[in-house]
Amino acid sequence: MPNQKYFQYVRKDRLPNVWCPGCGNGIIMKSFIEAAGNLGLDKNKVAVVSGIGCSSRVTGYLDFNTLHTLHGRAIPFATGVKLARPDLEVVVMGGDGDMLAIGGNHFIHACRRNMDLTVILFNNTIYGMTGGQYSPTTPHEAIASTAPYGNLENNFDPVKMAISSGATYVARSTVYHYTQSVKYIEEAIKHKGMSVVEIVSNCHTYFGRYNGMSKPAQFMEYFKKSTVTLSKAKTMSEEELKGKIIIGEFHNDESRKTYLELYEELSEQLGGVAK
């Protein structure tokens, strides 16, 4: 029996969801719900913001303050919400196309500001909703509907990108590693400052079909076999790490002040009304 305490976070009347059977998006949504339950989050004190894409439909099913916004613009939208209502826990959910292509600029700038947001990146390495076009995380040479001869471009590493841009909590998991996903999301929500949790997911419908993994179970097998923990990865050579997905907490630094903290300090110095 599913634990009743999680139901408060779901809009049951909006189910079933639009996702393909076997899609990893549901697993990530449940990871978030479990993390919220473990932390005892008051759903009226949380805002979940998403952009456009398959994973961005998650805001329809979650029962928090939810905002389904523009393609690529969830992070600036969430920044606006956070600055207007600093008391809210602001969470951004979205996909690799949404957050790293059209929204890539916003992603790095929110990291740079150390904006106090929790970003959960559903990384299925493809544009699902529009029919399987390559995204900024599609691996080099993989097939996509706009890369019928193989992808010429190289992919971003969202973890490295977040860290080098200034995010202060950065972790990666996969949809196979449910327990870790829940833990990292909890840490990210608790963390003060910009948190990014990348969860590698499956789009068997498009990415899988084009690349010899048309069944969700094949992805689970793949995630199970190809994943190494960060501590293990540190003992491995670059050659050994080729094609591996490294999971773990990559970065956790609470020493840096968030944009809001710095702003409140400034406001106090200038005699503004403190909160």
Added chain:
Amino acid sequence: MAEKVMVKGTEAIGEAAIRAGCRLYFGYPITPQSELTEYMSRRMPQVDGVFLQAESEVAAVNMLYGAASTGHRVMTSTSSPGYSLMQEGVSYIAGAELPVVFVNVVRGGPGLGDIQPAQSDYFQATKGGGHGDYRLVVYGPESLQEAVELTAKAFDVADKYRNPALILADGMLGQMMEPVEFPEFRDLSTLPDHSSWAMQGAKGREPHKITSFDINEYVLEQMNLRYQEKYKKIIENEQMWEEYKTDDADIIIVAYGTMGRIAKTIVNMAREKGVKAGLFRPITLWPYPYEALAKLADQAKLFFTVEMSMGQMVEDVKLAVNGKKTVEFYGRTGGVVPTPNEVLAKLMELI
């Protein structure tokens, strides 16, 4: 002309562009036109052309801007929210007088709207969209065959006037399949010579300047007046429309694109009921065929504009009719396509 082939609308426009000599395409996925982007990704490397999927529509329009400044035939395609994102670049390209072909496969709006066919981007397409006094030549095809022909024409007209052109399609035209006859491949050596303005190095001659900018307001005014001279020529030479059973008509239905095609059925249904209806279908939405439409104001009792919007083109119909006769309107929006029966019922109420 080759034999007819069965194709999807988005792919028909893509193939037509390649046959017209387009060898650079930049786009970004958005429903209901992603198949055009996919088609170009497959075809461009086969014809020694270049395809790139941009990181956003903003990137795509600026890639076009750059590529067009070299004098090559370039195109992008998108759908309503994506075309809104491109507007900054569209304005710059119009100001810099570059021949670029845009395709907007319109869907329901405003905002995210939906992915169903609509005509609610008419104002954006014909009255601006971006900032400044500029115009795009705008074509509204009613069928895939016409879309193919207008795509080729759009490239020629864009080159002739050094001005961007827009194919204003809709989700219906983008997604349906029809038999189409494609023209032969354009011999690239016959494309217009752009050496008088394009960025091609300045050895032994004065440099070219491609810009929409001048800090001196009097110079910028002169640039604008030059654009207006060009627009006047386009208005004189490039208007296109179709009249269907208007000879003896006293009810003139005015509709374009998909709605124009449906309106032919409505004309025939009305005539079966003894109502002398005819259709005026603008093909160029800018320049709008005001004078041709105005001529019908003497014979017609009533003008009836039908759109897949809450009433945008109807303002141009009123400008053309200029108060001489009543102009009525019927429209559905949000992606709803009016059926012939409902439009006919409305028409019968009016007369």
